[in-house]
Amino acid sequence: MTNKYVLTVKDSSIRLDKYLASELSDLSRTRIKELVKENNVLVNDKSEKVSYKVQVGDEIKVTVPALEPLAVEPEDIPLDIIYEDDDVIVVNKPQGMVVHPAAGHPNHTLVNALLYHTRDLAQSPEGFRPGIVHRIDKDTSGLLMIAKNAPARESLEDQLAHKTNKRLYLAIVHGNFSEEAGTIDAPIGRNPFDRKKMAVVEKGKSAVTHFKVLEQFKDYSLIQCQLETGRTHQIRVHMAYIGHPVAGDPLYGPRKTLKGNGQFLHAAVLGFKHPKTGEWLEFKVDPPKIFEERLAELRKSK
The missing domain is CATH 3.30.2350.10 (Pseudouridine synthase)
Structure with missing residues (x-):
């Protein structure tokens, strides 16, 4: 999905790339430079270099095109599944496993393992993270909830947004x-x-x-x-x-x-309302061996 932003500069004498990095924190400096180079950043409807010093009142339009989805292949990787039914999976992710493919980690992820286990995973807008509604870092271990269909995904994401689940x-x-x-x-x-x-x-x-x-x-x-x-x-x-x-x-x-x-x-602990039945489900797993x-x-x- 393409995202568009319109910004009005309130402080001057800062480079264009630094200004955008401070305002659009989800974009890396490398990605910002790519957008400027590809003329997806316009200052007062004109292309400028990353070194351009923004001025008070400048209107900056930023277009962030959707990235090409990564091809995700199923991989026969063992999973520690704590719970599963027709709507959700609860998995205990080991330390060292990336949750979904990304730059630098194209495979051997939890998503690759999940796709081998089942094709019943809720689709995601990005395409490379089916079923994933929340993440934990590569070297963080523990519980994740996975959505197997669209209604389950919507329910679990809504619980995260409204802080009604337990982590x-x-x-x-x-x-x-x-x-x-x-x-x-x-x-x-x-x-x-x-x-x-x-x-x-x-x-x-x-x-x-x-x-x-x-x-x-x-x-x-x-x-x-x-x-x-x-x-x-x-x-x-x-x-x-x-x-x-x-x-x-x-x-x-x-x-x-x-x-x-x-x-x-x-x-260690994950709790949520079942997306179909409304029943409260709560799971607990011990830390990995090295932690203990x-x-x-x-x-x-x-």
Whole structure:
């Protein structure tokens, strides 16, 4: 689907590409440069270079053409299916698996595995993420709900939008807490200095994370997080923002950390109303072996 934006500049003396990056946080700097080069960005109805300094009052029209859908092939990859019926699948995604194909990860994803398991998956507008209604990061393990048809997809997406479902995460984070629980309410958007990262930024999208401290060890803590919103890297960004980055996090955490296969973050509990029956369904899965091993080591050294 092609998206179009019309922006009116309120601050001057900033490069066109930097201005667009700050206003359209879902677009990478590389994608913005491509759009400018392809004349999909017009300033006062004229094409300009990325180095153009925007002026107060400039009207900028941005057209973002739909990307060509990726061809997704079924792959015989084992799945840990927790629940399945004619409408939904609940799967326990292993750490290290990407949810759906994207640049740099064209195959070996959860979607490839799901397509081998069943052809009954709700279609998505993008084409490359059938059945997917929410995601977790590659190195985050745990529960995901999958829609098998259009009504199920609509219902599950509506529950996410209205915050009526339940998502609880377990995380091992750096440092200790003086409080037993807290709420982080801080907007998240693309990091203006590193486009591969997200960050708490003034013009970001609303993001709310509730956390509860479960155990404390020397230099680390085990916490439970409940998401009120679902922004990219939300827990990882929020915990780093308050000085307690997730252990093992290669993007937002320190180099000296627990040894593992990425961040120690696990989607442990998932609850939602069944899209057809309205029955409340709730599932819980234990963290992966390496998570449990590090916890045991921390408890011994407590």
